[in-house]
Amino acid sequence: MRWTNTLIPTIKEVPADAEIPSHQLMLRAGLIRQLMAGAYTYLPLGWRAIQKAAQIVREEMDAAGAAELHMPALQPLGLFERTQRKEAFGSVLIQFNVPRGNRLIPMALGPTHEEVVTDLISHCISSYKQLPLTVYQIQTKFRNEERPRFGVLRTSEFLMKDAYSFSSSVEQLDEIYDRMYRAYCRIFARCGLKYLPVEAESGPIGGDASHEFMIPADNGEDSIVYCEASGYAANMERADTGRKTPEIKTSPNAAALEKKATPEATSIEQVSKFLGCEPSQMIKTLIYLADGEPVAVLIRGDHEANEGKIRRALEATSVELADEKTIQQVTSAPTGFAGPVGIKCKIIADHDIPLIENAITGANAADMHLLNVNVGRDYQLDTTYDLRNAEAGDPCPKSGEPLSIVHGIEVGHVFKLGTKYTEALDANFLDEKEKRHPIIMGCYGIGVNRIVAGLAETRHDEKGLIWPLSIAPYEVLVIPLNTNEEEVMQTAERYYSELKAAGVDVLFDDRNARAGVKFNDADLIGIPYRIVIGGKGLKNGEIETKWRTAENAEMIALDAGIAPILEALEAKKQEEYQAANVPA
RNA sequence: CGGGACGUAGCGCAGCCUGGUAGCGCGCUACACUGGGGGUGUAGAGGUCGCAGGUUCAAAUCCUGUCGUCCCGACCA
Numbered sequence: 007m008r009w010t011n012t013l014i015p016t017i018k019e020v021p022a023d024a025e026i027p028s029h030q031l032m033l034r035a036g037l038i039r040q041l042m043a044g045a046y047t048y049l050p051l052g053w054r055a056i057q058k059a060a061q062i063v064r065e066e067m068d069a070a071g072a073a074e075l076h077m078p079a080l081q082p083l084g085l086f087e088r089t090q091r092k093e094a095f096g097s098v099l100i101q102f103n104v105p106r107g108n109r110l111i112p113m114a115l116g117p118t119h120e121e122v123v124t125d126l127i128s129h130c131i132s133s134y135k136q137l138p139l140t141v142y143q144i145q146t147k148f149r150n151e152e153r154p155r156f157g158v159l160r161t162s163e164f165l166m167k168d169a170y171s172f173s174s175s176v177e178q179l180d181e182i183y184d185r186m187y188r189a190y191c192r193i194f195a196r197c198g199l200k201y202l203p204v205e206a207e208s209g210p211i212g213g214d215a216s217h218e219f220m221i222p223a224d225n226g227e228d229s230i231v232y233c234e235a236s237g238y239a240a241n242m243e244r245a246d247t248g249r250k251t252p253e254i255k256t257s258p259n260a261a262a263l264e265k266k267a268t269p270e271a272t273s274i275e276q277v278s279k280f281l282g283c284e285p286s287q288m289i290k291t292l293i294y295l296a297d298g299e300p301v302a303v304l305i306r307g308d309h310e311a312n313e314g315k316i317r318r319a320l321e322a323t324s325v326e327l328a329d330e331k332t333i334q335q336v337t338s339a340p341t342g343f344a345g346p347v348g349i350k351c352k353i354i355a356d357h358d359i360p361l362i363e364n365a366i367t368g369a370n371a372a373d374m375h376l377l378n379v380n381v382g383r384d385y386q387l388d389t390t391y392d393l394r395n396a397e398a399g400d401p402c403p404k405s406g407e408p409l410s411i412v413h414g415i416e417v418g419h420v421f422k423l424g425t426k427y428t429e430a431l432d433a434n435f436l437d438e439k440e441k442r443h444p445i446i447m448g449c450y451g452i453g454v455n456r457i458v459a460g461l462a463e464t465r466h467d468e469k470g471l472i473w474p475l476s477i478a479p480y481e482v483l484v485i486p487l488n489t490n491e492e493e494v495m496q497t498a499e500r501y502y503s504e505l506k507a508a509g510v511d512v513l514f515d516d517r518n519a520r521a522g523v524k525f526n527d528a529d530l531i532g533i534p535y536r537i538v539i540g541g542k543g544l545k546n547g548e549i550e551t552k553w554r555t556a557e558n559a560e561m562i563a564l565d566a567g568i569a570p571i572l573e574a575l576e577a578k579k580q581e582e583y584q585a586a587n588v589p590a
Numbered sequence: 591c592g593g594g595a596c597g598u599a600g601c602g603c604a605g606c607c608u609g610g611u612a613g614c615g616c617g618c619u620a621c622a623c624u625g626g627g628g629g630u631g632u633a634g635a636g637g638u639c640g641c642a643g644g645u646u647c648a649a650a651u652c653c654u655g656u657c658g659u660c661c662c663g664a665c666c667a
Contacts (some may be wrong), residue, residue, distance in 0.1 A: 018616065018628070019602045023660055043659065072652090092666060118667060152591075152665060160666085421667095449667095488625055522627040529627090540626060550626090 007480070008367045009515045012050045015039075016527050024227045029157025029461035031471050035531045037462075037479075044154025052458065053533060054479035054511075056165060059142050059457040062196050062476065065165045065168040065220045072140040072169050077122045079146060080232065083112035085121040089430040098149045100162075115148035118425045120449060121375050123170045128447065129434035134174040137435060137445065138182055142169035144454060156225065158459045159415060169260060172428075174435055179446050183422055186450045190219055191419050195586040197457050198474030200464065202414065204230050204408045205240035206421075207314065207408055215422040217426070218405040219452075220414030223458040233402035238409075240396075247409070248401035250358040251390045252267035255364040256382035263347075263384060265369055272342025276346045276376060281366060284308070287358060289379065290368040291344035293333045293351070300336050303393060304346055304355035306362065319354060319391040324471040343368040345376055346385035356393040398517040415463065423447040443495035471532030475579055480513040482571070483533040485525075487540035489518045497564070498539045510575065529554070535575065554579070 014036040023040075024030040030224055032038045039054030048056060064074065081099055086092040092099065102112035116122065123141065131137065139155070147166045156162050171182040194201040199221050206216040218241055220230055222498065229244035232238070270500055271280045277286050288307030290484050293300055294316060303322060305311045317325040321554035330341060336351045337344045345367030359365075364378040381387055399410045425444035428434070434442045436549070465472045475481055482505055486498035490557050503512040513533060521540075528536055538550040544562065551571065 012637065015600090017601065022596085022602070025661070030592090045618090089667095091667065096665090121666080149666075153661095155661080490625080519625085520625065520629065522629080525627045527628085538626080542626075 007050075007513050009396060009513060009517050012513075013179065014051055014527075014531065015049070016132050016530055024157060026159075026463065026478045028225075028459045029467055031462050031466055032158060032459065033528075035471055037521070038158055041056060044151050044160075046158050046214050047163060048140075048455075051479045053457045055461075055473070055477050056455055058479070059197055059454050059518060060167070063193055063406070063452055063454060066189045067142050067167070067169060067198070068452055070185045072142045072171075072186075074143060075328050075434075076143050076145065077116070077126070079148065081114050081115045081116050081122055083114050085125060086114060089121055089427055091121070095149075096335060099154065100148050100150050102542055108128055116145075117147055117149045118166075118449075118451070119143070119145075119449075120166055121421070122429040124431045124433050124447070124496050127172055128428070128431055131172065131433070131435060131445065134435050134437050135330075138171060138173040138178045140171040140182055142188075142450075149526050158226070158455060158456075159225075159463075161455075164456075165454040166453055167452040171448040171450070172433075174192075174443070174446070175435065176446060177494070179422055179448050183448050185421060186420050186448070187217060190420060190450070190496060191589045192453070193452065194221075194417065194457070195588040196218060196583070197461065198465070198479055198582060198586060199457065199460055201417065202230065202239050204414070205244050206419070207241075207243050213519055217420050218416050219235045219418035219420075220463075221417055221464060222412050223415050223460065223463050224413055225463060226413035226415040227415050230412050231409050232412050233398045233405055233407055233408040233409050234413075236253035236405035238402050238404045242395050243312065245396040246403040246411075247392055248310055248397045248403040251357060252360050253392070254360045254387050256380050260380040260383055260578045261364050261378040263379065265371075266375055266377055267373055269373045271373075271375075271415070278307065281375070281377075283366055284517050285422065285553045287362065287366055288363075289346065289365045291346060291349070291368055293328040293336055293344055294325050295332060296320045300328055300332050300351040302344065302346060302349050302351055302353045303335070304353065304358065305394050306580075307366075309356065309358065309397070312393060312395050315391070315393050316354075319393060337368070337370040337414065338532045339368070339370050339374075341374045343370060343372060343374060345370055345379070347376055347386075353387065354389050354393065354435070357390045358394075359390060360387060407449045415456060415460050416453070417460055418452045420450045421448065421492065423449050441578060454481065466532070468528070470475045473532045473534055473576070475534050476582065478511070479534070479535050480511045480533050481575060482512040482535045482537060483515060483528055483531075484512060484516045484530065484537045485539065487521050487524075487538060489516065491541055493544055494539055494541060497544060499551070501539065503566060508568060509573060510572070534578070535571075537571065551570055 016036045017034045020030050021033050024033055036049055038048055040046050059310045099114050101114040104113050144167045146163055151160055151162045169235045173179045174422055183465045194549055197262050202220045204220050205569055206218045229242045231240050268277055268280050271277045274285050274288055274290055285307035290305045290307050292303045292311055294303055303316055315326055333341050348370055360381045367379050369376045396409055399408045402409050410423045426445055427443040428447055433444055433445050436442060461477060462471055484498055484502045488494055502512060506511040534554050543549050547564045548561040549563055550559045
């Protein structure tokens with residue numbers, strides 16, 4: 007492609023609205039332009055990078071035995087009503103009525119395709135002999151983000167690869183899940199990303215039912231609990247800590263229980279300020295309804311309760327914060343003054359709770375808190391649980407080494423779905439004994455544009471982007487230094503056409519611009535291999551080549567033609583593939 | 591949806607407090623010189639100051655409303 011025939015609007019200054027590197031660089035390098043909050047145009051360079059990523063995704067999905075198809079983005083709203091996801095999605099689901107004659111048809115723009123694909127499969131599959139089956143598509147998804155942000159990382163319209171597997175047994179599902187998991191590792195490695203498979207929520211199937219694939223990045227939205235020593239990685243909802251139940255006994259330093267008025271101080275922050283104490287000295291008493299039964303959950307004041315852990319500890323199917331009325335019944339006080347002492351319901355506590363000497367808690371009376379509360383003397387615990395979010399420094403559940411919290415960009419998610427959608431939409435199969443069962447599903451998503459944004463976010467220097475060869479919009483950039491010199495232009499044209507004929511993705515900077523402009527743009531858009539043709543070199547019978555990542559250029563002889571360039575590209579591809587550590 | 595900031599030429603910004611002919615840099619157009627890291631000169635083009643209403647002889651500037659964009663938080667199958 008000739009530079010003058012395409013659209014690469016590079017920007018010298020940093021756009022005011024962009025804060026994070028990927029957003030700034032993608033704008034500056036002419037990859038994207040914003041249409042409105044949460045909706046971006048991909049310009050030729052950006053779109054080519056996306057297509058490269060999509061192609062890698064296709065190759066690996068096909069190799070993993072999945073079949074590509076294409077489903078409508080326009081979907082009947084009724085499907086979402088049948089799976090109850092109209093409510094679950096809420097304002098995220100973009101919906102509207104479309105006039106058809108004198109009727110209005112309620113529709114939605116697909117935020118994902120579980121409903122559509124399950125509906126499809128329910129009509130096509132009826133026997134266990136047709137299973138397992140995995141299908142996928144690469145398609146634009148629509149989710150109304152209440153607050154789009156971070157440029158192209160969080161938008162209301164984005165390109166997603168979504169795959170769905172259908173199987174007749176959990177064993178079949180497990181096998182497909184492992185295959186998808188490996189395909190994902192290969193995809194992200196081939197794209198040149200440093201990625202982390204992270205344990206995520208366990209679904210209805212239980213066990214290792216879900217992994218998120220994260221790119222570690224300071225500007226990532228998600229928090230990952232990570233242990234360098236053991237490789238343990240889990241998201242905040244899921245992460246266990248290696249803490250154990252401590253000895254539960256009254257502290258020898260226990261001071262006399264004291265009741266203190268704390269008018270209108272209901273939050274940890276307010277009370278700690280009012281009493282001049284640290285939040286870590288306080289016990290937060292949260293009243294939950296576990297399958298309808300009230301339970302008091304004790305968490306240290308400076309910690310975050312984790313509902314998933316609470317649900318598992320109680321062996322409940324549903325857990326939600328109790329309503330005002332329940333709290334009033336259990337604590338004899340309005341919300342904000344609950345405490346373990348004398349509370350009228352079951353109590354469970356986090357591991358850290360018995361360790362707090364002379365704690366401060368609600369007094370189960372309006373506008374009152376208790377000081378010097380101690381376990382054993384003032385309230386009783388048989389055991390303790392891991393009920394809070396992991397924090398940096400907590401022991402790793404595998405190695406016992408301190409955990410760290412790293413931020414990440416979610417680029418992929420694999421999930422054992424189970425039969426939620428197949429039951430709701432009547433997608434069944436007949437087994438060998440003519441018994442009907444709902445098909446068992448898995449779903450597997452990749453944010454294709456996040457692959458590109460993730461690379462921009464993590465691979466750049468002060469001059470601009472640094473693409474790996476596998477995703478680079480063009481592999482080679484040919485720069486004739488002075489377009490007025492006939493010999494320079496003829497030579498450059500020759501290299502351009504020969505490289506193109508050899509199947510290399512080559513961009514030809516045929517602009518009549520100064521060298522500085524071309525070099526700076528070259529660094530900004532980050533094409534991996536640069537070939538410079540100038541008068542001085544030609545006099546010596548040489549042209550200059552330089553890798554974007556290299557410090558210095560190398561001269562190669564004109565006589566050699568494009569052969570050394572093709573060799574260098576091939577060697578670099580091998581080198582990148584080796585370095586990426588692509589699993590088998 | 592709560593909190594904060596900002597809307598002036600394609601981009602980055604000044605002017606606003608204290609109302610009185612809309613400016614700077616980059617980019618763009620033409621010509622000339624120049625030609626290995628955003629070059630120089632000359633001459634130009636381009637703006638209903640986000641939008642609406644109000645105050646005033648007079649509004650980019652003051653007031654009210656509204657729309658948009660960004661950031662923090664809530665939310666995110």
